[in-house]
Amino acid sequence: QVQLVESGGGLVKPGGSLRLSCAASGFSFRDFYMSWIRQAPGKGLEWVSLITSSTSYRDYADSVKGRFTISRDDANKSLYLQMNSLRVEDSGIYYCARYSSSSGLNLWGHGTLVSVSS
Amino acid sequence: EIVLTQFPGTLSLSPGEGGTLSCRASQSVSSRFLAWYQQKPGQAPRLLIYGASSRASGIPDRFSGSGSGTDFSLTVSRLEPEDVAVYYCHLYGSRWTFGQGTKVEIK
Numbered sequence: 001q002v003q004l005v006e007s008g009g010g011l012v013k014p015g016g017s018l019r020l021s022c023a024a025s026g027f028s029f030r031d032f033y034m035s036w037i038r039q040a041p042g043k044g045l046e047w048v049s050l051i052t053s054s055t056s057y058r059d060y061a062d063s064v065k066g067r068f069t070i071s072r073d074d075a076n077k078s079l080y081l082q083m084n085s086l087r088v089e090d091s092g093i094y095y096c097a098r099y100s101s102s103s104g105l106n107l108w109g110h111g112t113l114v115s116v117s118s
Numbered sequence: 119e120i121v122l123t124q125f126p127g128t129l130s131l132s133p134g135e136g137g138t139l140s141c142r143a144s145q146s147v148s149s150r151f152l153a154w155y156q157q158k159p160g161q162a163p164r165l166l167i168y169g170a171s172s173r174a175s176g177i178p179d180r181f182s183g184s185g186s187g188t189d190f191s192l193t194v195s196r197l198e199p200e201d202v203a204v205y206y207c208h209l210y211g212s213r214w215t216f217g218q219g220t221k222v223e224i225k
Contacts, residue, residue, distance in 0.1 A: 103168040104153035
């Protein structure tokens with residue numbers, strides 16, 4: 001079954017850290033670029049980060065640059081997002097998604113909820 | 119920074135009625151990198167249209183996309199109750215940004 005399953009969300013205090021994971025199955029994970037997108041409560045979608053296949057390039061939204069790190073483990077078909085120095089405005093649902101330059105974000109996970117609050 | 123502006127904010131349609139959602143870019147973009155997503159309440163987004171006009175796998179043909187340059191549109195030809203959702207346009211490729219969304223509701 002072709003799917004992405006996120007995990008690792010939770011409640012954390014401002015300034016804290018969290019590591020999100022995304023497990024892929026049913027497709028050749030190593031061949032695809034992968035991305036994280038988030039959605040604040042009741043708000044729209046915000047692109048967070050992208051990693052190319054073979055990890056040759058990573059990119060980040062300005063709002064998370066220097067605080068978040070995207071990585072991947074192709075052997076275990078997993079995508080990660082290390083989030084440090086978390087802020088209240090980082091709260092929301094975090095989705096991982098498969099990306100193709102020919103078809104955009106063509107597969108999404110169900111999301112994992114991150115809450116940053118004191 | 120390229121900004122995508124979607125309008126209307128909310129589109130109210132009767133079942134079986136057609137309607138058009140618009141997405142305007144602040145500068146000309148390649149239609150090759152313009153997509154539309156559907157997000158039903160409580161669900162993750164789903165790819166509807168990529169390359170401005172190509173339907174993703176499994177998407178009903180009542181959804182169609184068009185446009186070029188700065189103006190793009192998503193048309194629903196005959197609204198079904200299950201089409202109630204928020205629809206987002208998305209620019210990808212070298213620059214990534216989403217529109218703020220258009221909510222489609224049943225009149």
